[in-house]
Amino acid sequence: MSRLIRNALVMLLLMTVITGIAYPLAVTGLAQVLAPSQAHGSLIVKDGRPVGSALIGQSFTAPGYFWGRPSATTPTPNNGASSTPSNLGPTNPALTKAASDRIAALREADPANKAPVPVDLVTASGSGLDPEISPAAAEYQLPRVARARHLDPAKLRELIAANTEGRQLGVFGEPRVNVLKLNLAVDQAAR
Incomplete structure (x- = not known):
């Protein structure tokens, strides 16, 4: 049971980093390069x-x-x-x-x-x-x-x-x- 909880917490942390930090930073950076005027409103x-x-x-x-x-x-x-x-x-x-x-x-x-x-x-x-x-x-x-x-x-x-x-x-x-x-x-x- 503790192994399942540990795996779930690791997966939660990993997905939080990927979808909450890495992906938004990548999309923002890409927008800044490809369409800077639009990225700034x-x-x-x-x-x-x-x-x-x-x-x-x-x-x-x-x-x-x-x-x-x-x-x-x-x-x-x-x-x-x-x-x-x-x-x-x-x-x-x-x-x-x-x-x-x-x-x-x-x-x-x-x-x-x-x-x-x-x-x-x-x-x-x-x-x-x-x-x-x-x-x-x-x-x-x-x-x-x-x-x-x-x-x-x-x-x-x-x-x-x-x-x-x-x-x-x-x-x-x-x-x-x-x-x-x-x-x-x-x-x-x-x-």
Whole structure:
């Protein structure tokens, strides 16, 4: 019996070292070598300081910035610790009200803009943290940002195009614009 207990304890210790120490260290080291940016959270750095991640949205509400998708995380928007979809179905009155409120906020921020509001500006993504919007959503906001920043709309279109990523592998997903990267480019252009 004592031999069985000793064997069980040795196996527990061995597996703890392998799965709890050696494996995580090996995976972390491999990630540092093969994909260092992703291993460090895909951080976006400005003036030597991290200002955000390319993978997690940020809330922008000033008229001189492009706004991202609404966040489904509560109580703090874009909180990675509470990533979750809203789980509201298309017939749920709460979803309709949230979308209506967001449309009203967009219309209030730019009353002259009578274009249809792109759906990604009024609905949260599956994770509630999406850092990207469609090129159409960026184009919709362009007049407001141009007026607030006193920038030529053609210059903003260039910035949108420069910050638009195509489909993954040429076929998966849709073209998208990272809102934080675009807003940093707008900051740079407005100097």
